Structures are given as structure tokens and as C-alpha cells.
Amino acid sequence: MSPVPDEVRSLVQVTDLVVDFGETRAVDRLSFTLDRGAALGLVGESGSGKSTVASALLGLHRGTGAHVGGVVRVGGIDVQEASGTELRRLRGGKAAMVFQDPLSSLDPYYAVGDQIAEVYRVHTGASRRAARARAVEVLDRVGIPDAVRRARSRPHEFSGGMRQRALIAMALACEPELLIADEPTTALDVTVQAQILDLLHVLRTETGMGLLLVTHDVGVAAESVDDVLVMRYGRSVERGPVREVLGAPREAYTRELLGAVPRVDSPRRTAAPARGDVVLEAVGLRREFGRGKRAFPAVDGVSLTVRRGETLGIVGESGSGKTTLGRMLVGLLDPSAGEIRHGGDPAPGGVRAGVQMVFQDPVSSLNPRRAIGESIADPLRARGERDDALVRARVRALMERVGLDPAYYGRYPHEFSGGQRQRVGIARALAAEPRVIVCDEPVSALDVTTQAQVTALLAELQEEHGLALVFIAHDLAVVRQVSDRVAVMRRGRIVEQGSVDEVYGAPRQAYTKQLLAAVPALDPEAAARRRTARGELAAA
């Protein structure tokens, strides 16, 4: 059968795609095409079905019990009907996917380089050695420093951002015709995010690779794609060239979405809180990983204070030690040196009541065998609340506040989208009514509207209860919006610390300046301009 000419031109052809998970309709009669070498952005709020569409392109719903209707053709292959061999050739070879949860998407037992090499060998039949060389090459390409050595590390030795880059490297290894990137930059700080987006751009222009970029971050979309498809409730809301959709949105929902995007230059929250008591203090914190010669400090001499009712933002590139610091602050990780004081007195170590954390990885922070409602209820029950009805009511209220349907109480984590899981984590932290919450990338997987909703919620609680927040994020705009003070981390140290206005308005350190320059712009024109500027900056 000779392929119809249409198929030669269009790399992806989705017609009337419907995906049902039991009673939930995740995708509802969605159709779109993607031409060879073109880039399409899939934007929309959390839970709108973006990841589901992405998975459908590789036939990942086959055999799972999900019901898939409609036709999906990728590179001329009918994904739903293809044979096992055909499907395997498609996956990774013709179309590669970067998953949304980079932290749990790599095999913990094997070196990162070997995992990439394995995929490469499956599709090219290259020798072991060539494959390993290729792995180092792609790792280097996605900006992993010292790629030769790092290729031998296991995933747990990578920071969140490094893992995401490793996944992108894996996708690039076989030079696929289509790259499906599901939130490829959520875990990345802006500089790396910019690098990755630039990289995708270069790859696209060099190899003619098609790109389907799934993102809730309109800014990211603006930087990287030609066309956008706005999704909501599994349906297409608006589709068109990125300039038109973002510049002059036709639909009300799109306008709403754009309006919620935080900007580095937008007015920030006004109420400067009164200086309260110190609730959490870190003095000379240091933490090393590894032993002997391989030991290196992930956090190196960090001192900071958090006061009642204030928000301390922590920004910094991937791998700079933010998560490590956060875990020490809540007592989950013992510092190698230095101490933590709660309300003035030095803590004996270990966890403390009133201190909570929102984990960076929403997948592994939820017990796969427990209904999420029960996870949220944990702190309530731990406090001794016996009345089950009360607990449930409270959990439902919390779920509602973080924008989750209370009816999902009895669902299990794997039934949720990435953003939904992150909100479960936030709800759980809130349920404890803590004094301090360390939020590790709490909104990175959330679409802008939900993001706004959640940050507003946090601010509200802060006002009500004098909650102190440590807000770890790579998104400078969000941090600016929520924080009173900001600390900038690099290589385990705090390089700059001060009020938001000081740091954002008059950054003293070159590194901070660099960070600010990397924030994606909403305007595609501006994005292109900045891209060249960055190139020059790097070249210089």
C-alpha cells in the first residue's frame, strides 16, 4: 500500500482521539496534525489531558485497560493497529518521548549513560562502546557538565534537573523524527531551561525533527514552537500560530490563561509582612555526599533565618543544593555540620512538629498503594483526630482549596496527572497546619491558573496563621511573586540574599543577572531576540 501523499507531509495525524480511563474521559474527540519539522505546543491547565495525548502518540495506552478511540498515525504507522515490532521501531527510533516525571523515569540500578546507550543500541545495533560514546555525547549536548564521568552515575546521584536532562539526552540519542516532550523543563532552572529550549530549537533546525511540546508554561511554548493547541477538559479550545494565539487570543479561556502568567516585571504582591519572630534558623549548614575522595559538598555553609509570616524564596540552578538544603531544614536529612534552630533553640535533629515539606517529586512522595485522601488525612489523624467524618470533611475542604475535585478522595496516585499529584502534596502539607512549610518546586508542574490559585492560597494561609514559607523554585517570576526575601544558590552556597526588590531590581552578582536574563518571555518575537542575545553572551 503506497502511502497517501498527505501522510508524507504530516508526521502526526490525530483524528477524533478519545481516551477513557474507566469513567473519566481524559481526551475527548481531539484532532490535530503536525508536519515534519514543525513544532506544536500543547498547552492547557493541569489535568486537561495533555500527557494522555502524548502517551497516545506512542501507543502507551495499549494493554492498560484504558479505552482509546479514534485514529493516531505517527510517521505513517497506525499506532493503535501496529504490530509489536512495528511499535517498538516507532518508539524511541521514530518518535521519542521525554516523560513528565523525570525523577522516577530512570532505572535506579543502572548508570545513566548505560541506560541511554541501551536505548541507542536497540535502534541502531551499534557496538557497546559506540553506544556509550554516543551516550556521553548526548549528555554533553544537553549540558551535563563533565559528561564522561557523570555518565557513570546512577540516577539518585543526579539532581532533579540533571535527571530531566538525562531523559532528554535519551530521547535525542537516536535522532528521532518526532520528539514528544512532556513538560521537559518543569524541573529546570531558567538558565538550563533556556539552554534546553535553545537546544531543542537548534536540533529542530539542524535535523528537521518535529516537536510536540507539552507544557503548561505559556512562556516556554512561546519560546519554542510555531503553533499552539490550547486544551481544556480533553478538548481543543484554540489552535493557531503561536504569535496569533498568544498575541491575540480568540477564546476567553486562552485570555484567562495568559492573564494568570506571572511575569518578572509584573507588579508583585504588596503587603510587606511585619517582621515576626524567627521560627527557623540555619547556621553554617553543610552536607556532603559520597565518601573519601568522591566526597563533595552539596550544601556548603548555608546560614539563613525564616521569620513568622514571611516567605523566603530560594532560587538557583539545577543541582545547586536547593533540595538538599530543604530536606535539612525540615529534619529529613542530617547535616554534616552546622545546626538548625526552631524558634531559637537548637533542635536535637530529626523531624519537628509544625514543619512540613512539599516534595519536588510528586510521584515518589505519594504511596502508590494508598488513596490520596488518606495521605492527605495523615497529619490530621497523626494529631489525634479520631472523628472520621470530620477528617474526611476537612480533607475534602483542603482538596477543594488546592483545586482538586473532592470526589477524588479514594483515588490512587497513578490515576492523577502530574499537576494534580503536586497539589495532593500541597494539601497534605497544609493539613498539618504547620508553622513552616518548605516547598520544593511546589508549582513547577502546575499550569498558570492553578499556580496562581495555589500561590494565592499560600499567601492567604500565611496571613491567617502567620505561616512561614521557604519557597524553592527555579521559576524566578513565581518566586518574585510570592517571596519577601530571596536567596540565590549556586554550588551549595548562597551567593546573594536580600529583599525581592534588591535582588530582582539591582542584582549584584553576575550569576543573578544571568538568571534574570534567561527568564522566558511571553512574546515569541522577544523570545527570538533574547535567544540570539544569549547565544552572544555565551559566545563571549
Next chain:
Amino acid sequence: MTGFLLRRAAGALVTLLAISVIVYAVFYIAPGDVAQITCGPRCSPAQVAQVTEQLRLDDPVYVRYWDFLQGVFTGRDYSTGTGTEHCDAPCLGLSYQSDQQVTQLILAKLPVTGSLALGAMVMWLILGVGTGVLSAWRRGRVTERVLTAVTLAGTATPVFVIGLLLMIVVCGQLNWLPFPQYVPFTDDPQQWAWNLLLPWLSLALIEAAKYARLTRASMLETLADDHVRTFRAYGVGERSIIGKHALRGAFAPVIALSANDFGSMFGGAVLSETLFGLPGMGRELVHAVKVVDLPVVVGMVLVTGFFVVLANAVADVLYAVADRRVVLS
């Protein structure tokens, strides 16, 4: 690493001491008149008294235990009647029954049981893990069902039944293998393996199901993990996913269990040693327990304990080498 080894060694010492104390206590309260058994059923009270004195059985337990400990660390002298014999440290005493040095007795039996345990472990790992992998791969299919049934039949059958039946058929009727007898590895490695093949196989058949089920369960667990989805989405074949990624998840429990089974086989391979006529430790131990030969029992149990501890330490190291997230402690 050195720190780990030192801590392990200290732990092992404590374990072994605890074991020896328990055994002494058990035999203190257990029935059976040692002197009478050693002397023979028809011994007169006078003769029994003579033996009691000879074996120093009238000393209080703690004195005997102390003597034992001293022997372990400094050695002891024993009278042979016509002269004295020195028993070098670590001296585990003399057998009440045969007047042999327990240390030498054990050294003579150790290679037999060691060979049996080692070979059996290799076989059950091959058989058990192999079956586990196959049944995880072909889960829900006929292959799995058949494999499951076969390995379970092994578990449900005691070793003396499997071993005897195998021996009758394979050695007696088909004449494929010799009736097992122990040939030291150093004498003739080929005969060593050839003779032990049947005992290994019988033991492996019994244990295989345990490993097969464990492997399968751990693998299914891993197969549900996110990273497996990654490899599937990259077109990596089912064979590689099963054999490489999922199998890796089974490593920890299989190693942990193997270490235990391997270690405890030193004192516990009674039935197979008896059936196959292999002069190993288990058989000796059972005999010693029957005749209340305390020095032999203590010695044997200590050596078994030593191997359990050793096997577990090796398992920990293996595990840590394989999974670098684990810090040896």
C-alpha cells in the same frame, strides 16, 4: 569498608557467643544423661561416675563454659590415657563420644557440606531465578502455569522423597549418574561434581520454588514502576526489560534469602546428607544431638553460625556494590 568489616566482625563475635551460650543452656536442661550415654547403656553407677569425672561433667555449667571459652582462645590439653594431646586454639574441645578434636572433626566434614551448599545454591539460583524470570515474562500464560506447578511440586515434596526417587531412577535404573559419594574436590574435580550433581539437583528442586516465586513477585513489582514505562516507550524489547531492569529489582530479596539458606545449610542439610550418604556436618550434628555430645554440638552450631554471618555479610556487600544507594553500615 574497613569500618564496615570491623563492625561486622564484632557483630559476628557477639552472635557466636550468644549461640554458644544458648546451646550450653539448652543442653543443660535437655534430657539425656551424658555420662550414661557415653559410657554405654549397661554401665554401672561406678563406671558412670568414672566417665563423669573423666569428662568433668560434675563441674558447674559456667565453669565448663568458661573452660570452653578458654579453649577457643588459648587451646587446651587433653589426656589420651597414655599421654597428653594438645588441642590448638581455636579449640572447640573433644568429642565425648569419639575423643576426636571437634575442630578437626569439623574441618573434615566442612568441605563436604560446603560443596553441597555451594553447588545447591548455584543450582537453585539458576533454576529458581530462571523459572521466576520466565514466569514473570510469560505471566498469565500456559508457560507460567506449568512452571509454577512444577516448582511448587518440588516444594511440596520433602527432600527424602525427591532425592530417593531421583536416585532410584537416575542412578539405579537409568544408570546415568553414580550413587553419590563424596570425592574431595582436590582429588578429582570432575568426579566431585559428577557425584554431587544429584544431591545438588534434589536440594535445588526443593528450594527453587521459593526463589522462583520471590523473583517473580519482585519483578512484577518492578514492572509496575515508572522507569519500566520509560524503556517500553523507547522500544526496548520485553526480553531486555524483564531480563535486565525488572530482574534487577529481585536482586535484594534473592540475595538476602540465599545468604540465609546457604548459611543454614551448614547445619541443616541433615536429610540430604543422610539420604545421599555424604559425611557432612548436618548428619554429624544430628548424631551429636542424639547422643548429647555437647562439644560437637556447640562446635557445629558455631560453625554454622559463622557461615550464616559470613553469608549475610557477603550478601550485604554484594547488595551495596550492586545498589550504590545503600551505604554499608
Next chain:
Amino acid sequence: GPEDPEGDDAGNGAGGKPAKGGTLTVLNSQPQVDFDPARLYTSGGGNVPSLVFRTLTTRNREDGAKGAEVVPDLATDLGKASKNATVWTYTLKKGLKYEDGSPITSADIKYGIERSFAGELSGGAPYLRDWLIGGDKYAGPYKDKSGKGLESIKTPDERTIVFHLNKPEGEFPYLATQTQFTPVPENKDKGTKYEEHPVSSGPYKVVENENDGERLTLERNPHWSAKTDPERNAYPDKIDVRSGLNSSVINQRLSAGQGSDAAAVTTDTNLGPAELAKVTGDKALASRVGTGHFGYTNYLAFNPKVKPFDDPKVRQAISYAVDRSSVVNAAGGSSLAEPATTYLPNQKSFGYTKYDHFPAGKSGNPKKARELLKEAGHKDGLTITLTHSNAKDFETSPEIATSIQDALKKAGITVKLEGLEDNDYKDKIHSAEDEPGLFLAHWGADWPSGGPFLAPIFDGRQIVKDGANFNTGFLDDKSVNDEIDEINKLTDLDRAAERWGALDKKIGEKALTVPLFHPVYKRLYGKDVKNVVISDWTGVLDVSRVAVK
């Protein structure tokens, strides 16, 4: 009589005349852990040791009943007794040599006996200690530094040895078959280490002893002279003893007969019931089975100190109620056990006198039992406890106990079983204090005569309060004691046997035991084995007679 029910199947083996040469393989379950003549209990130390150890007298190496006779070995005759049988004099044959060519002297025999008194070398039978003057005080040559040794043994010259006993013992020639009567050269004695390489006086010497007797290799002793030893044929050139084997495996190997197993025998394993069932269906195999008898009785023992067994009527009732065919079946069936109504084994050498004081017929007489119980005041039946061992030996084990339990049920006796771990069981039944009221017991002959069979069990002076007691019925009857003394004075063994038989019948009336069965042994041997001799003394195929060529 003790006639072998299956006639003369033993005594032939493979066709053709036996000849010298070849290697005999012995497949055994028990290793020869003790290979020191001082430490062995049975006469000649069983089979393999008697190839290495010669004694003053020995058993007649003949098939069946003739094999239960005692004959001279190192000595020229069965010994000359003084008039009241308290002094026994033996003269050694001429030209007797050890494996190194040095001569065997009467002093070596004395030394061998003295060694057996050492605490280090315990394990032998109690007779020497009980019979020899001063034996109860002597502590062996290692402790005794007087230089005189045991003075009740005299060696006036190199070939003469005289024993002085503290009471008449007409059966001394039987005792002289025990390995304590083996010569041990004092300068070769290594105490407890002697067993690693005992010096041979017999046709074979030890060339290898691995793993404490697990694997023995015996080769010809060049200094042994067949002329002085008519009992041992010593046909094979080499004897290879492999022990520690499972009994099923031994029988399987003997029946398969591959390689060296064709010329193999076993000296400690018999056919079990299941194996017998299979063998009897196979003509070729059945022809390779020898039958042996050994003086042995399995019985129920009463402790009359425990109620209700103090009442003879109750004991009699139980005697009537026992179903011997069930018991025999449990013990392996009629080919492996013969029902017993007498305490003494059913062999002439023991003086077997037939009696059945409480006839239970083939399968018990519950009616009579009930009657007796009623007379004893147990109208509504009786609940008793039967103690047995948990060792799987088909003698004192649960199988036998349950068959008794089932039979007594018919007579209205409810039996509770108390199964004890073997050591516990032995401790209890031989303890004058803790002895249970009713238990399974057995007794085997130290030599084929009524003496060692009846005296330890029924002689009132042998009740031991502070040690192992075998007079489990606590019988202390003057007439019985006197009769035992009288018989011991007799040096005419046939005459003595008769009187033992009569005494047994008399004691039987007291119903202190319920004889259950006498075991029969079925021994399988390899297809190349010739000259099979199974004597009634041991019931085991005699390796000193076997030929493999």
C-alpha cells in the same frame, strides 16, 4: 524350635566354589566410630572388627543354630574351669603373631582387658568389672601406677592366662568372645588414639581409617596364619567398608549391583517391610536374600509399683488383650517378626521352652481380658498410659504403640500414648524412680544364652537405685535369685540352657512382661557374593566367611 521358616536359603549365595581374591565392599549405615577393642560391646565387636581382633574364644562361624555355639579362637580350648567355675585358665595357640610379626602373649591379653577399665575407654560390657575379683575397684592401667595391674588376672607364662572370679560363672567362655579379650601390645597403646590404627591379630589389618571409621580399608595381614584360625576364611584380598549410607540406599545399591556393588554386602542393614514387599515379587532378587535370627525379644514391660499394674490381674488382662498379629504387622509383617509368647528368644541355645501362660491367640482375647478386669474391679474399663520412644525403630516406636492401643481398645482399655524423645525415654525407663507404669521395651542377648538375657532383668540383686536399672519389674524373688546362682555354677552349657528355659517359664507366670515378638532379619547381598553364612548368634552375614570370587 528356632528353625528358619524359609529353610536353607542362606549358606549359598552365587554359584561356584568360593575362592580367594577380589575386593569385598561393605555398605553400612553406621560408621565404625569405635575401633578400639576396649570400647566395643558386642561379641567380637560385631562383624568388621572381628576381622582385625582375635579373642580367646569366638563364635562358631556357621549358618543358623550351629552358629550360636562358642568355639576357641586364640586359645586352644574353651578354657579349663576350676570345680566351682570361679577360676578359668586358658592356653594360647602356638605361633600367634600381630600384623608386625611380633608374637602375641598372654600379657597382652591381660593388658587389653585392663585397658577396658580406663575411664577414657568406656563403652564395653559390664561383666568383667562385675565378675573379676577387684574389678569394681580397678581404674585401669593409666591411673593405676602400682605396676601390678589387675591381680585377679594372672599370666604365669607367655601362653597361659588365668582368671579369678568372685563368683561361679559357667558361661565365662562366652564372655571371652568379647573384644576386651583381644591382645593389645602395651608399647603400641596410644590411649584414646589407639582406635585410629589398632594392631591386628586377625586376617586383615587396617590400612586406612578415614573420618573416624566412616571409610575403612582392610588388607591382608601377612602374619596371620590360617592354620591357627579355622573360623575365618578370609577369601577377599581387600575389604572396603563404606558407611554412613541411608538404609534404603544400601538396599537399592545391593539390588542394582552396579560396579563394585555386585561384590557388596551389608553388616548392619536389613530389608524393611516395603523393600521386602518389592523383593519378594522378584525371583532373582529374592534368591539374594539371607535370613538371620538374633536373640532378641520385644515386649511390654510393667512397673508393678505403679497403679493399676500392681494388680497381677490387670497385667494378665493386658497380656490376654494384646493382638500379636497387629503388632507383628506393625513391626514389618510375618517375614520380619515372629510372635513371641516367651521372654527368652525362640532358639535352642537360650534354652527356649515353649509356654503361653495367657493365650491371646492370633489377634487377642478381649473377652478374657474383660473378665479379668472385672475381677480386678475395673468393670467400666480402664485408662492407662503407654510410654514409648519416638525414635523410628519399629521396636519401641509409635507404630508398635498404636497397634497395642488399638488392640486394648477392644478389651475396654483406653490407652494414652506418651511418646518421648529417645534419650528422655531411655532415661526414664532405666530410672528406678521415674520408670513409667507400662512401656515398650526390648532386650537383646550379649551372647546366645539365657544368662545375660534373664539375669539383668529378673535378678533382684541387679536392681540399681542410682543408675541405669534394667530390672524394670523390680522382681526380687529369692527362689529366682538362687536359681540364677545355681545355673551360673554349671559349666555344661547345654544343661544350663535347659535350666534357663525352665526359669523363664516360671518367671513368665508373674506377668511382669508381655512378650510381643522376636525380630527376623532379611539381609540382601550383591550378586557376586558367595559363601553366605548367617549365624543365629548375630543374625548378620558373616564377613569373615564371604567370598567374592
Next chain:
Amino acid sequence: MSEALLAPEAGTGATAPAPASGARQFWRRLRTQRAALVAAVVVALLVLVALAAPLLTAVEGQDPSTYHPDLVDSGRGGVPIGSFGGISAEHWLGVEPQTGRDLFARLVYGARVSLGVAFAATFVQVLLGVGIGIAAGLGNRLVDQVLSRATDVIVALPLMVLSLALMAIVPSGFPRPVLVALVIGLVAWGSTAKIVRAQTITLKELDYVAAARLSGWSTWRIARRELLPGLAAPVMTYAALLIPMNITVEAALSFLGVGVKPPTASWGQMLTSADVWYQAAPQYLLLPAGALFVTVLALTVLGDGVRTALDPRAASRLRIGTGQKREGGA
């Protein structure tokens, strides 16, 4: 199992419809597995047979302890007379060699002892093993050291030595089957503890355990709520295998004097005395062996089913993108 499985439906009056409870979801997932259901029926039947043993033997008209010397050939070692081990209208499965006791009666009565002892012993083993394993895995270094050493000791001490000890301590009036179950349970929990400890150490590194710690749960509660469900799979798999092992251990203990008292029958004892009869009276060996095999198979399949049903991911995730077209649970 999470508390959600046990919690009553909340009448909160919240607008959202009540979610399906965990227990109900469990049943729903279990129901879809035909093999597991068949296995459950078999297990139930076995238990029923054991419970109804007196009834069944009454129907047959036999009992497990009566000797029938006339039904065996005494001259041939006591092999049952008649074909197929003496199967007849009176003796449905023939009779035991040597004694002539009814095999059907012994088999069904044996089921009582064997299943009872094995289930109880396994329960004790799993309880101890899981408790000690979790405590070692979660506890601080000292706790871990102490418990791990104790586990080593228990693994190193051969069954025989330990059972001797227990035998000497326990008064003889103590009910035997209970004692046997206890002896096995108290002696053989080492492997379970090791498996659980290894698994616990892996699991406790996960963020969700960290989250539970931050919630303020006690370690004990974390163990129960967060770890136990994850441990259920390996433990259940292992427990299904412990049962047959325990049945054979019971037989071994009988020889040591702590087994159930004769003439009580048990499958393990039948097996041990039957092995030599494999040629002369094969059905004597095949009956207990077959019964044991069916039990083991059923338990394993059932255990698998429960394990799968307990895992909310199993149904959907296991087969993700395998390319297999078949839909539905694994």
C-alpha cells in the same frame, strides 16, 4: 492494608459522591481473576474437608486409627491386599501398609493437623518476621544491630537444637498441635525477617515515607500504614511457600518428640513413612503428596491473586505499552 479498607463510609454531607472504598475496590480487582477464584474455592474446600473430617469418615464408615491386620499381606511386609492399595467400597482410598488403617480417614484427619499447624505456624512466623524485619529496617543502628544479630542466631541454630530447648521447657500437658505450631513459628522466622528488613530499607528511602514522618506519625504507625502494604507482596508470596514447608517441618518434629501424638495422622508424617513404599504401594505416597501439592498450588495462586488485587497499580500499570492488544487486568 490501609485503613481506608476498614473505614466506614463517611457521611460528611460533602457534595462529592462517596468514593468506592478500598475494600470494595479490592474485591472488584480480585473478582476479575478467575484463577484466583478457583484457588479460593479449592482452599475453602480443603478447610471444609478438614473441619468435616469426622462427618466424612462417618459417611465412609471408617475411622483413622482402627487396625485391619486382615487387609494387609503380613508375609510381604504388610503390603495392602488387593489392587490399588486395597481400594474398595469400604476403603475408598485403600489402606495403609502394615497397619491396614483406612487411608481416606487418615488423609482427611491429617488435613486437620497439617493445615491447622501449618497455618498457625506460618501466622506466627509472618508476625514475628514482619515485626522484627520492619523494626530492624526502621530502627536506629543499635536496634538494627540487635535484631539482625538475633535473626542470625535464630537462622544459625538448627531446628533440632532449638526444638529440644522448647521441649524441655514446656510442660507435657501443653496441647501438642499448638506447641508444634509455636515451635515452628518461633524457630523459623529468620528468612521472613531478612526479606522484610531488606525491603523495608529500600522502601524507607522513598519520599512518601519521609512525608509520613513529617506528618508526625510514630515509626510504628509508618510501618503499618506506609510500609506494610508495600511489603505485602513479597511477604504473601513467601508465606504461601512457608505453609508447605511447615507441613514437612511438622513431620520432622514428630521424630524429635514434639510432633503431634500418634495415632493422630498428619500429611507430613504420612509422607515420611510412605517414601519407602513408593514401589510396593505407590498410592500411599501419592495421596499425601498430591494433597499437599493441591494445597500449595491453590494457596500460591490465591496468594498471587490477593497480591495483585491489593496493588491498585497492578491492573493498569503492569502492561503499560507492552504492545499487547489484550485489555484488562494482568
